[in-house]
Amino acid sequence: MAQPxxxxxxxxxxxxxxxxxxxxxxxxxxxxxTPLWISLTVMIVVGSPxxxxxLVDGGAFRSTLELYGRITTTPLILVFPILAVxxxxxxxxxxxxxxxxxxxxxxxxxxxxxxxxxxxSGMAAFAPFFALAAVPxxxxxxxxxxxxxxxxxxxxxxxxxxxxxxxxxxxxxxxQLYAVAPPLFxxxxxxxxxxxxxxCAALGSLSLFAIPNRFVALLVPFATYFGESLVVSLLGHPExxxxxxxxxxxxxxGSLVTPLIALVLLSSGVLLLGRFGLGGVQALxxxx
Amino acid sequence: MENSSRLKIRLSRILAVSVVVAGLVGVGGVAxxxxxxxxxxxxLPVAQVAGNTASQTKATTGLAGNIHITSVGSxxxxxxxxxxxxxxxxxxxxxxxxxxxxxxxxxxxxxxxxGSGMVAQLRIGSFNSVSVQVIGSWRSR
Numbered sequence: 001m002a003q004p005x006x007x008x009x010x011x012x013x014x015x016x017x018x019x020x021x022x023x024x025x026x027x028x029x030x031x032x033x034t035p036l037w038i039s040l041t042v043m044i045v046v047g048s049p050x051x052x053x054x055l056v057d058g059g060a061f062r063s064t065l066e067l068y069g070r071i072t073t074t075p076l077i078l079v080f081p082i083l084a085v086x087x088x089x090x091x092x093x094x095x096x097x098x099x100x101x102x103x104x105x106x107x108x109x110x111x112x113x114x115x116x117x118x119x120x121s122g123m124a125a126f127a128p129f130f131a132l133a134a135v136p137x138x139x140x141x142x143x144x145x146x147x148x149x150x151x152x153x154x155x156x157x158x159x160x161x162x163x164x165x166x167x168x169x170x171x172x173x174x175x176q177l178y179a180v181a182p183p184l185f186x187x188x189x190x191x192x193x194x195x196x197x198x199x200c201a202a203l204g205s206l207s208l209f210a211i212p213n214r215f216v217a218l219l220v221p222f223a224t225y226f227g228e229s230l231v232v233s234l235l236g237h238p239e240x241x242x243x244x245x246x247x248x249x250x251x252x253x254g255s256l257v258t259p260l261i262a263l264v265l266l267s268s269g270v271l272l273l274g275r276f277g278l279g280g281v282q283a284l285x286x287x288x
Numbered sequence: 289m290e291n292s293s294r295l296k297i298r299l300s301r302i303l304a305v306s307v308v309v310a311g312l313v314g315v316g317g318v319a320x321x322x323x324x325x326x327x328x329x330x331x332l333p334v335a336q337v338a339g340n341t342a343s344q345t346k347a348t349t350g351l352a353g354n355i356h357i358t359s360v361g362s363x364x365x366x367x368x369x370x371x372x373x374x375x376x377x378x379x380x381x382x383x384x385x386x387x388x389x390x391x392x393x394x395x396x397x398x399x400x401x402x403g404s405g406m407v408a409q410l411r412i413g414s415f416n417s418v419s420v421q422v423i424g425s426w427r428s429r
Contacts, residue, residue, distance in 0.1 A: 056383070056385070058382065058383065059367075059369075059382065059383035059384070059385060060382050060383070060384055060385075060396065061385060062386075066385060066386060069386075070385055070386075070413075073414060075415070077415070078415060151382075156382065156384060156393060156394050156396055157384065157391075157392075157393045157394075158392055158393065158394065171386070229417065230417050233416070233417045233418050234417070234418055236362055236418075237362070237363075238362055238363060238364065238416070238417075238418075239362075239363045243415065244414065247414075249386075249413075249414065250364070250365055250386065250412070250413035250414025250415075251363045251364060251365065251413070251414055252363040252364075252365060252388050252389075254363070
C-alpha cells in the first residue's frame with residue numbers, strides 16, 4: 001500500500017508530521033508572494049492614492065474624511081477585481097497551466113488541496129487592499145496630512161468647522177461609523193475593501209476549475225463586478241452596484257445594510273463554484 | 289455708380305453702428321447675469337465627462353462665485369469648478385467636491401473682472417455609466 005508523500009494525510013488518516021490546514025495555508029500564501037505580487041502591492045498601496053491625490057490636487061474639501069474618500073476612489077476601482085485576481089490567482093493559474101495539479105492528484109485528494117490554494121489566494125488579495133484603504137486613512141484622517149495644494153476648508157462650502165465635522169457622518173455609506181468613532185470606520189472599511197478583494201480572488205481561483213478557458217475564467221470576477229454595476233446603473237440605482245458598494249465615495253449615503261448585497265453576491269458565487277465547480281474536479285478531463 | 293458706392297458706405301456704417309450697439313447691450317445683459325443667480329439644467333455625459341453651464345461675464349476680480357445644487361439624478365453627487373474661456377481653462381478656479389441635493393458652495397477663483405465666457409464646470413463625483421441630470425443655479429460675480 002502506497003504511503004502518503006511529504007506527510008500529506010490521505011483518506012482522513014493523520015500521520016506524524018502531517019501539515020495542519022493553517023500551516024498549509026501559510027505555506028500557500030508564501031508561494032503566492034512573488035516579486036510580481038510585491039510590485040503590484042506597491043503599485044496599489046502607493047500608486048493608487050498618489051493618483052487619487054493628483055486628481056484632486058488644487059481642490060477644496062469639507063473635511064479630511066471627504067479628502068480620504070476621494071483619494072481612495074481612483075479610476076483603478078473600475079479594475080479592482082482584475083487587480084485582486086492578479087494578486088491572488090497567479091500561483092494557482094500557473095499550477096493549472098503547467099499541469100502541476102495533475103501530478104498532485106495522484107498523491108492527494110484535490111479538494112482540500114485546491115481549497116487551501118483558494119483560501120491562500122484570498123489572503124494574498126486581502127492584505128494589499130486592506131492596506132489600500134488603511135494607509136491613506138491613517139495618513140489623512142488620523143494624522144491630518146493633506147497632500148499637494150489641496151485644502152480642507154469648510155468655509156468654502158459655507159459651513160463652520162463644527163458643521164463640517166457633523167456632516168462627515170452623513171457623507172457616504174460607511175461614514176455612519178465615523179460618527180461613532182473614526183478608528184472604527186477606518187478599521188471596518190479597510191476590512192471591507194480587503195474582504196471584497198479576497199472574494200474576487202477566490203471567485204477567480206474557483207473559476208479556473210469551472211471554465212475551460214483559463215483567461216476567461218480569471219475575468220469572471222471582473223465581468224460580475226462591472227456587469228452588475230452597469231445593469232443597476234441603467235435601472236437607476238447605482239448605489240446597488242458592486243463598484244459603489246465597495247467604493248461608495250461620490251454617491252449619496254446609503255444604509256449600512258446595503259453593502260451586504262456585495263457580500264451576498266460574491267459569497268454566493270464562491271459557494272456555488274465551490275460546490276458545483278469543484279464537484280467533479282478529481283475526474284476533470286482537462287486535468288488528465 | 290457713384291450712388292451705388294454711397295449706398296454701400298451708408299449700409300456698412302449702419303451695420304457697424306448696429307454691431308456696436310448690439311455688443312454693448314449684450315455685454316450689459318451678461319454682466320448683469322454674472323451678479324445674479326442663473327438657473328441651469330444640464331445632462332452630464334457618462335464616464336465623468338464634464339459639462340458646462342451657460343456662460344456669464346465676471347463682474348469683480350477674484351470675487352468668489354456661488355453655486356446651488358437643486359437636484360442631482362439618482363444618488364450621484366457632483367463636483368464643480370469655475371472656468372474661463374467657456375470651460376477651456378480651469379486653472380484659476382478651486383474645485384469643490386461631492387455636492388448633493390440642496391447643497392451650496394462658493395466657487396473660489398482668481399479670474400479677472402470683465403472676463404466673459406465664465407462657466408461653472410460640473411462633473412459627476414464617481415464613475416457614472418449613465419448620463420445624469422443636474423439642476424441648480426450659479427453666479428460668477
